[in-house]
Amino acid sequence: MIRSHILVCTGTGCSSSDSPKIIAEFEEQLSLQGMENEAKVIKTGCFGLCALGPIVTVYPEGACYVHVTPDDVEEIVSEHIVKGRIVKRLLHRGEVDAAPAASLSDTNFYKHQRRIALRNCGVINPENIEEYIAVDGYSALGRILTEQVPPQKVINDIKASGLRGRGGAGFSTGMKWQFTHDAVSEDGIKYVCCNADEGDPGAFMDRSVLEGDPFSVIEAMTIAGYAVGSHQGYIYVRAEYPIAVQRLNHAIAQAKEYGLLGENIFESGFSFDLELRLGAGAFVCGEETALLTSIEGHRGEPRTRPPFPPNKGLGQRPTLLNNVETYANITWILNNGPEAFASVGTEKSKGTKVFALGGKITNTGLVEIPMGTTLRTVVEDIGGGVPGGKKFKAAQTGGPSGGCIPASLIDTPIDYESLGAIGSMMGSGGLIVMDEDNCMVDIAKFFLEFVVDESCGKCSPCRIGTKRLLELLTKITEGNGEPEDLDTIEELCNHIKASALCGLGQTAPNPVLSTLRHFREEYEAHVYEKRCPAGVCKALIQYIVDPSKCKGCTRCARGCPTGAISGAVRAPHIINQSKCIKCGACMDHCRFDAIYKQ
Amino acid sequence: MKSLADLKAIRDRMQQQMNLRDTEGDHIRVVVGMATCGIAAGARPVLTAFLEEIEKRELKNVAVTQTGCIGVCRLEPIVEVYVPGQEKVTYVKMTPDKVPTVVSEHLVNGRVVSDYTIGAAE
Ligand SMILES: Cc1cc2nc3c(=O)[nH]c(=O)nc-3n(C[C@H](O)[C@H](O)[C@H](O)COP(=O)(O)O)c2cc1C
Numbered sequence: 001m002i003r004s005h006i007l008v009c010t011g012t013g014c015s016s017s018d019s020p021k022i023i024a025e026f027e028e029q030l031s032l033q034g035m036e037n038e039a040k041v042i043k044t045g046c047f048g049l050c051a052l053g054p055i056v057t058v059y060p061e062g063a064c065y066v067h068v069t070p071d072d073v074e075e076i077v078s079e080h081i082v083k084g085r086i087v088k089r090l091l092h093r094g095e096v097d098a099a100p101a102a103s104l105s106d107t108n109f110y111k112h113q114r115r116i117a118l119r120n121c122g123v124i125n126p127e128n129i130e131e132y133i134a135v136d137g138y139s140a141l142g143r144i145l146t147e148q149v150p151p152q153k154v155i156n157d158i159k160a161s162g163l164r165g166r167g168g169a170g171f172s173t174g175m176k177w178q179f180t181h182d183a184v185s186e187d188g189i190k191y192v193c194c195n196a197d198e199g200d201p202g203a204f205m206d207r208s209v210l211e212g213d214p215f216s217v218i219e220a221m222t223i224a225g226y227a228v229g230s231h232q233g234y235i236y237v238r239a240e241y242p243i244a245v246q247r248l249n250h251a252i253a254q255a256k257e258y259g260l261l262g263e264n265i266f267e268s269g270f271s272f273d274l275e276l277r278l279g280a281g282a283f284v285c286g287e288e289t290a291l292l293t294s295i296e297g298h299r300g301e302p303r304t305r306p307p308f309p310p311n312k313g314l315g316q317r318p319t320l321l322n323n324v325e326t327y328a329n330i331t332w333i334l335n336n337g338p339e340a341f342a343s344v345g346t347e348k349s350k351g352t353k354v355f356a357l358g359g360k361i362t363n364t365g366l367v368e369i370p371m372g373t374t375l376r377t378v379v380e381d382i383g384g385g386v387p388g389g390k391k392f393k394a395a396q397t398g399g400p401s402g403g404c405i406p407a408s409l410i411d412t413p414i415d416y417e418s419l420g421a422i423g424s425m426m427g428s429g430g431l432i433v434m435d436e437d438n439c440m441v442d443i444a445k446f447f448l449e450f451v452v453d454e455s456c457g458k459c460s461p462c463r464i465g466t467k468r469l470l471e472l473l474t475k476i477t478e479g480n481g482e483p484e485d486l487d488t489i490e491e492l493c494n495h496i497k498a499s500a501l502c503g504l505g506q507t508a509p510n511p512v513l514s515t516l517r518h519f520r521e522e523y524e525a526h527v528y529e530k531r532c533p534a535g536v537c538k539a540l541i542q543y544i545v546d547p548s549k550c551k552g553c554t555r556c557a558r559g560c561p562t563g564a565i566s567g568a569v570r571a572p573h574i575i576n577q578s579k580c581i582k583c584g585a586c587m588d589h590c591r592f593d594a595i596y597k598q
Numbered sequence: 599m600k601s602l603a604d605l606k607a608i609r610d611r612m613q614q615q616m617n618l619r620d621t622e623g624d625h626i627r628v629v630v631g632m633a634t635c636g637i638a639a640g641a642r643p644v645l646t647a648f649l650e651e652i653e654k655r656e657l658k659n660v661a662v663t664q665t666g667c668i669g670v671c672r673l674e675p676i677v678e679v680y681v682p683g684q685e686k687v688t689y690v691k692m693t694p695d696k697v698p699t700v701v702s703e704h705l706v707n708g709r710v711v712s713d714y715t716i717g718a719a720e
């Protein structure tokens with residue numbers, strides 16, 4: 001009998017830090033130590049605690065080992081699996097003194113989370129449909145098809161749940177299903193598509209769902225097909241997600257093999273097929289009309305709306321397009337009831353939202369929180385705060401389409417309305433934390449550079465406007481800003497917002513506008529005082545040696561790549577500003593804290 | 599797969615295996631003392647016997663784990679059985695022969711095998 005399961009995370013993060021080697025080593029050690037009939041290695045998707053990866057969890061104790069290396073495996077097998085002694089040195093620090101069975105759900109990182117979309121990630125083997133079935137997978141589809149639940153009833157349940165699109169715009173999912181259901185297709189063909197393009201810098205929510213629980217998306221799309229009257233689905237996934245692509249292909253093949261995809265599912269007469277389409281990683285292809293155009297085999301450029309996809313989408317047929325995370329909520333809603341879902345969250349934002357936590361935060365990783373959780377809880381409790389004793393300055397949500405939330409608004413609840421009200425947006429789930437060392441003008445410039453690169457060029461407000469905007473910001477960060485530039489920036493932003501063709505251009509000014517709104521004094525310091533308060537913009541800072549602290553050890557001079565530092569041994573050194581490239585190496589080299597930036 | 603019954607069959611079979619990962623579930627825990635003293639006294643065959651017997655009976659909600667020295671080495675091999683909501687029961691001087699009785703009486707029917715418990719040995 002198998003009495004122990006060893007779960008190894010094989011998400012992208014842990015895979016790149018050796019989890020495939022760890023799995024091989026476990027298999028070898030289990031057989032060497034004669035345990036292969038008692039313990040089994042299971043590959044899972046992301047557990048969320050990416051900063052501590054690779055992560056290995058051993059059941060039934062539920063011991064969670066972090067930063068595991070292939071060299072640790074022998075000890076885990078000989079101590080834990082053979083003798084039942086937990087290897088304390090590898091435990092997650094929050095757990096060290098707790099009873100061996102203390103579960104991960106007690107740690108601060110998980111305590112404030114509520115896992116609905118990620119319910120199976122890190123829990124089941126994403127390459128085994130039977131494990132998905134064991135956690136109630138396919139019971140929603142099975143019930144709907146065998147009991148012939150009317151499609152309208154399914155749609156009503158989704159509406160009643162209050163679920164809104166997780167791809168960014170937050171449109172009611174039930175309404176979208178209704179529109180697609182109601183739309184008439186001349187030849188009867190309709191499509192169900194899934195947006196897995198995920199182009200926001202720093203975002204990896206959808207990737208983790210696809211890697212950790214692909215069947216939940218496939219089952220939800222099949223149900224959507226039944227509800228709106230479609231027999232063909234497409235998942236548009238970026239080719240830069242090789243593990244997700246491989247798991248999806250595997251999952252589709254397995255679902256077909258089990259008769260859960262294809263002809264006559266559950267002998268109900270309903271058929272549904274699913275195919276992947278790979279995207280080449282253009283941000284604009286995440287925009288719905290561009291995405292559908294790309295699936296059609298054309299260059300991925302947006303077109304004007306209306307008509308909206310539910311009326312005229314792929315090949316001019318009614319098309320339902322939802323985001324990966326939106327789909328990941330569907331079977332949970334149908335299995336637990338729309339009321340259960342609606343009981344989580346706030347009045348207008350129901351359920352949970354997954355965020356990819358990144359930037360200056362201790363626990364980078366994947367978190368799922370009930371809507372309405374404050375930013376403070378996410379940053380301080382779940383995220384473990386800003387590392388290195390630095391001060392929290394702001395968080396950026398919504399990536400290049402979103403905006404920043406300053407420290408003064410850290411108690412803002414995270415939901416569609418509250419974020420919109422302060423000039424940010426929910427976005428698809430990137431959450432980047434910034435500390436006192438981040439320059440907000442530089443951040444705005446970073447997102448704008450991204451947009452300028454990714455603009456498809458179809459319309460001039462975006463193609464030309466964002467470029468001009470970037471030039472203005474660059475001018476400011478280089479110390480050449482003039483007082484009227486700030487007004488010009490604001491005016492240009494508003495024009496672009498009002499006139500760009502698609503969401504990319506319409507939202508591109510948001511990071512600029514929101515940093516300008518909350519950190520205007522920082523822009524002004526750059527323009528009027530030619531000073532970068534955070535010490536980031538190279539043209540505006542100088543590295544200076546404090547002669548009272550300098551011991552003349554010469555370390556800085558030896559570490560300077562351009563030979564800009566001179567001075568005799570045991571005499572204070574001097575930095576030649578015309579040679580200095582502001583790389584900061586001298587500051588790292590100095591052992592006496594004698595070098596500072598201003 | 600053609601029917602809900604087919605789906606249920608897979609679910610039931612897999613749940614038996616996956617229950618193992620439910621640390622909060624209300625399953626019975628069988629804990630075998632496997633420190634040096636336990637192993638020397640023959641804990642390993644006892645553990646194996648438990649695994650075989652539980653598999654044979656297709657018991658779903660039992661987790662078998664080991665622990666270190668329980669403290670009364672002279673009575674090893676020691677096995678503790680935790681049934682949710684009940685006092686822990688400690689069996690001492692276990693042998694593979696005694697295992698089927700403990701499984702059928704205690705784990706399946708909920709009757710403690712008093713002859714093998716620490717109370718009887720003292
Ligand atoms: C420039 C741009 C990029 C987008 N990228 C994505 C994306 O990567 N993933 C996504 O789901 N939605 C993206 N969207 C939103 C989609 O257009 C669309 O609203 C969404 O896929 C609808 O699904 P939902 O209702 O389930 O959120 C993007 C929109 C714009 C304007």
Ligand code: SF4
Nearest residue numbers: 457458459462502505
């Ligand atoms: S707004 Fe930008 S990305 Fe969108 S159509 Fe215009 S140029 Fe292309």
